[in-house]
Amino acid sequence: MPNNPRCPASRSAAAERVPIPARLAHSPVSAGLVVPYITLAHRDRTRPIWGRIDAQRLGEVLDNKRCQVCGEPLDATLVLMIRPSDYVRGVAVEPGLHPECALYSRRACVMLAGHVDRYNPSGGSPLNRCGDPLCRCRFWASVEDNDATPSREGKPAEAWYEAWIKLEDYRIFTVPADESGPAATGIALRRVPLLRLRKVRDPAPDGANTEWMDMLAKIVAARRLWNTLVVDEHPDINS
Numbered sequence: 001m002p003n004n005p006r007c008p009a010s011r012s013a014a015a016e017r018v019p020i021p022a023r024l025a026h027s028p029v030s031a032g033l034v035v036p037y038i039t040l041a042h043r044d045r046t047r048p049i050w051g052r053i054d055a056q057r058l059g060e061v062l063d064n065k066r067c068q069v070c071g072e073p074l075d076a077t078l079v080l081m082i083r084p085s086d087y088v089r090g091v092a093v094e095p096g097l098h099p100e101c102a103l104y105s106r107r108a109c110v111m112l113a114g115h116v117d118r119y120n121p122s123g124g125s126p127l128n129r130c131g132d133p134l135c136r137c138r139f140w141a142s143v144e145d146n147d148a149t150p151s152r153e154g155k156p157a158e159a160w161y162e163a164w165i166k167l168e169d170y171r172i173f174t175v176p177a178d179e180s181g182p183a184a185t186g187i188a189l190r191r192v193p194l195l196r197l198r199k200v201r202d203p204a205p206d207g208a209n210t211e212w213m214d215m216l217a218k219i220v221a222a223r224r225l226w227n228t229l230v231v232d233e234h235p236d237i238n239s
């Protein structure tokens with residue numbers, strides 16, 4: 001069962017009572033936080049295993065162009081949460097989000113909100129069983145034993161960015177294993193125009209993700225410069 005690459009345990013953010021947008025009004029809630037569609041949970045989805053991903057749901061939303069938080073089809077413009085390393089490898093490993101679901105994630109996820117500098121060292125909540133005979137939790141242990149996904153547990157946080165792309169540019173891509181990591185499947189980033197690119201959080205101060213490695217920071221800076229030049233040349237462009 002893969003660990004969520006970013007949200008280790010969102011519970012501590014619950015105290016802040018992040019407002020839930022209308023699109024997520026019918027989503028399951030646990031401790032005041034929306035339980036994302038791809039989060040592993042018991043059949044009663046108000047009982048999530050924070051920090052764990054449901055591999056089946058992950059594949060389902062990626063293949064069907066749906067949102068990782070609400071599980072509904074994505075709009076004509078979608079948001080991808082990416083790290084500089086994802087951009088370099090050319091694949092966004094997290095499924096897309098609706099803009100309002102992305103905004104909610106930025107506030108509710110302790111990793112994206114910058115409240116923590118380290119991925120959860122314990123790798124998420126324990127896989128407790130429930131008493132529901134129809135719940136698939138009784139199979140969780142065997143999946144866990146076969147887990148080949150390398151863990152991010154305890155590692156320093158990387159910088160995160162949000163990139164907006166058009167749905168018509170959405171395609172699934174698998175990058176083979178290389179020196180930067182194992183094979184990964186997600187949404188292709190290469191040669192895809194980014195409608196918008198902005199930083200969501202800085203890397204942990206002790207992380208390996210130093211500024212010179214942060215390709216996305218350079219792109220953000222170049223785009224800002226480019227926009228300034230274009231506006232200077234054509235003052236009416238943004239009016």
Ligand SMILES: [Zn+2]
Nearest residue numbers: 067070098101
């Ligand atoms: Zn959504």
Ligand SMILES: [Zn+2]
Nearest residue numbers: 042130135137
């Ligand atoms: Zn269960």
